[in-house]
Amino acid sequence: MINRARILDAAARVYAKHGFRGATTRLIAIEAGVNEVTLFRTFGSKAALMHAVLTAQSTQGSTPILPETPVDPVKELTTFVDGILHKLREVRPLLAHAMSEFDERPDAADFARCGRTATQQQLHQYVRRLPALAHTEPADVDTAVTMLSSTIMGDVMGRPMMPDSYPPIEEAAGRYVRAFLRILGVPAVTAAPARLSRTRTA
């Protein structure tokens, strides 16, 4: 059964490059170093293979987490955002195709959706416990969260296409978080942002 994993992996790579229609069974078989027939014997059909690829992709991998109670918001949020940025960059091509096939293949959309809601929920929960947030309107909190996660997604998807429209890659997380906190009206984040030491959450 070692082949199953090899095929899944190869299929993910080919799908990331060419999308559903472009990911031909022949290409996947070659990429996996496996006979094309094996592919059908293992997964039944191309559609089933792709479904397996997407579910496997969405379950695997560690998600960055925010602490239960805020201690150092700037630092904690920056680490969190940076972790998500790095994680999403790894699956960017896959995600791009999944999003564009949203109308044609709903299960692809599920994959595109999965990470986002989790991130937003975490942000909400974390932000709600910020002590400095007493007088901020709930609607503004929603807007801030939406804008931060849109910005994260936009950075991941847009930077390779137009790198000049984004902050230097190593400063991005810090800048976004700082702006996020200003939307929320959290004070004392007007100082220059600390240089980020890249950390990933396990």
Add this chain to the structure above:
Amino acid sequence: MINRARILDAAARVYAKHGFRGATTRLIAIEAGVNEVTLFRTFGSKAALMHAVLTAQSTQGSTPILPETPVDPVKELTTFVDGILHKLREVRPLLAHAMSEFDERPDAADFARCGRTATQQQLHQYVRRLPALAHTEPADVDTAVTMLSSTIMGDVMGRPMMPDSYPPIEEAAGRYVRAFLRILGVPAVTAAPARLSRTRTA
């Protein structure tokens, strides 16, 4: 030569639905109500047709504009953002496919890029002339512009997929602008946002 326009239009619709690979010449011909051969006689090849589609799409249509000098920033920015939101929503499927085909078909990426830079430049120029912006760091202005345009793009692309993650569609522009101004440190925008009367720029 009336057929040329009909084919271009049909091709845009089919491409928006199915992407490059899925937009077969047969489908396009049927959608245009034209013989498939006519398509090749008019454009030479499928690739040439698609190139024509994208260039036609990026040149046509009116772009919302910001006034030279700010008078009522909240109102002007909200109208501007709302206009862009509506304009982008019309070409969303086309844009989604163009973005996902970024690696395979560079000219598709050009189309995806074109609107964005214009928007950012306009925002920059407008914002630079805001009188209340004296003590805001230039880097923060960049970040704010990046976040606003990412948010716009995120709203357009993400809302159909996960509508609950975004503000009510008629309030979105106002909320984004309000948050944008808070990032910039522009005061007196903490009041509840005025309900937006939908206006499009010619």
Add this chain to the structure above:
DNA sequence: AGCGTAAGCAAGTAGGTACTTGCATACGCA
């Protein structure tokens, strides 16, 4: 030693793809 299971290989099926060719038809213009 015998057997089940996973895998490779060669070949084939039925259909789709971009694109071409040859010929018939219609319309506008001189």
Add this chain to the structure above:
DNA sequence: TGCGTATGCAAGTACCTACTTGCTTACGCT
């Protein structure tokens, strides 16, 4: 009336697509 140009139609080419079938080889387990 004649002619060029645009279009339709039928057929064909060469290739790719997902998927199947039949047969062979190899490994592991009892």
